[in-house]
Amino acid sequence: MPPGLPDTRWRILTPTGTTGGIAIIHVDGEVEAVLGRLGMKAPAPGRVALQSIAGADRGLVARWSPRCVHLMPHGGRAVVREIADRLAAAGVSAAGEEDPRSLYPEAEDLIEARMLHALARAASPLAIDLLLDQPRRWSAFESGSGPAADADHSRRLSRLIEAPLVVMLGPANVGKSTLTNSLAGSAVSIVSEAPGTTRDHVGVMIDMAGLVVRLVDTPGLREAPGPEEAEAASIAMELASRADLLLLCGDTASAPPDGPFPAGETLRVRMRCDLGTASWPGDVAVSGLTGAGVATLVRAIRDRLVPPAAMADGRPWRFWAD
Ligand SMILES: Nc1nc2c(ncn2[C@@H]2O[C@H](COP(=O)(O)OP(=O)(O)OP(=O)(O)O)[C@@H](O)[C@H]2O)c(=O)[nH]1
Numbered sequence: 492m493p494p495g496l497p498d499t500r501w502r503i504l505t506p507t508g509t510t511g512g513i514a515i516i517h518v519d520g521e522v523e524a525v526l527g528r529l530g531m532k533a534p535a536p537g538r539v540a541l542q543s544i545a546g547a548d549r550g551l552v553a554r555w556s557p558r559c560v561h562l563m564p565h566g567g568r569a570v571v572r573e574i575a576d577r578l579a580a581a582g583v584s585a586a587g588e589e590d591p592r593s594l595y596p597e598a599e600d601l602i603e604a605r606m607l608h609a610l611a612r613a614a615s616p617l618a619i620d621l622l623l624d625q626p627r628r629w630s631a632f633e634s635g636s637g638p639a640a641d642a643d644h645s646r647r648l649s650r651l652i653e654a655p656l657v658v659m660l661g662p663a664n665v666g667k668s669t670l671t672n673s674l675a676g677s678a679v680s681i682v683s684e685a686p687g688t689t690r691d692h693v694g695v696m697i698d699m700a701g702l703v704v705r706l707v708d709t710p711g712l713r714e715a716p717g718p719e720e721a722e723a724a725s726i727a728m729e730l731a732s733r734a735d736l737l738l739l740c741g742d743t744a745s746a747p748p749d750g751p752f753p754a755g756e757t758l759r760v761r762m763r764c765d766l767g768t769a770s771w772p773g774d775v776a777v778s779g780l781t782g783a784g785v786a787t788l789v790r791a792i793r794d795r796l797v798p799p800a801a802m803a804d805g806r807p808w809r810f811w812a813d
């Protein structure tokens with residue numbers, strides 16, 4: 492490996508773990524040496540060029556200043572991983588948490604740098620307008636003319652930056668995987684008439700009316716599981732304990748089990764609502780097969796995680812981690 496480059500770091504600014512359209516890889520420090528080691532040519536400061544990025548993809552390379560460049564390949568995981576590996580092999584270290592002002596030299600102050608940094612990473616489209624308004628809100632607060640921030644309010648809004656975890660729990664064969672597929676718009680989960688079809692956890696990122704969530708379909712909970720299913724059920728409960736929202740799924744004919752489930756927010760979802768008369772109401776009735784109630788469920792999930800009142804609230808949002 493070539494010798495390390497002092498004061499030179501890279502980091503991914505766009506959300507990782509997703510298959511986003513474009514990734515932004517920030518490099519600051521000895522930019523010309525880094526790009527040279529990757530077999531690339533650094534554009535002049537202030538210029539943007541389209542070129543091969545480390546041989547992994549063709550994309551934009553933007554030189555914001557003599558010591559700062561952004562590589563913008565397609566955001567597929569394999570491409571990003573390949574470029575990260577090439578950077579590591581070239582002796583360039585990944586950055587830890589650092590002052591966002593060094594990442595955004597164009598920002599007027601710290602709050603604007605934090606805002607730009609959050610905008611680059613935010614998972615949800617709903618975050619954009621709220622983030623853009625934060626410098627104004629924080630300066631009103633600091634000048635004594637605006638309200639103060641609130642930890643609970645800020646924690647909820649931060650779900651717009653880091654996609655919250657939504658976990659479906661319920662008995663086998665109530666239509667959890669069919670609903671997951673319907674929400675995801677493609678077959679991500681295996682569906683069948685045999686109870687116990689889902690043996691593993693299927694996670695998918697879904698835009699729910701502007702709020703991007705990580706939805707996990709779990710194997711059905713069964714009364715007398717075999718050893719493999721018992722293991723799967725314990726993983727489901729572990730996931731449930733980390734969930735921001737649990738979807739407790741029951742069938743039209745029978746309510747979901749009462750638990751005990753990990754404490755946290757829940758929505759009781761009456762599945763396969765196209766099948767006959769309901770014996771229990773649930774918070775939302777839905778049919779993954781016909782699509783009935785799916786739009787209502789999407790709104791209910793979004794509004795439970797980030798309530799409309801929180802979106803309309805004019806208090807400043809503490810959207811960065813210390
Ligand atoms: N009528 C009707 N049938 C459905 C609906 N959703 C699923 N089904 C059927 O119910 C059966 C079970 O569906 P799945 O989606 O595999 O159910 P699951 O809850 O994921 O089952 P496990 O993975 O075994 O826990 C299949 O035969 C589906 O076609 C629905 O909304 N309406």
Ligand SMILES: [Mg+2]
Binds near residue numbers: 681688711
């Ligand atoms: Mg299933």
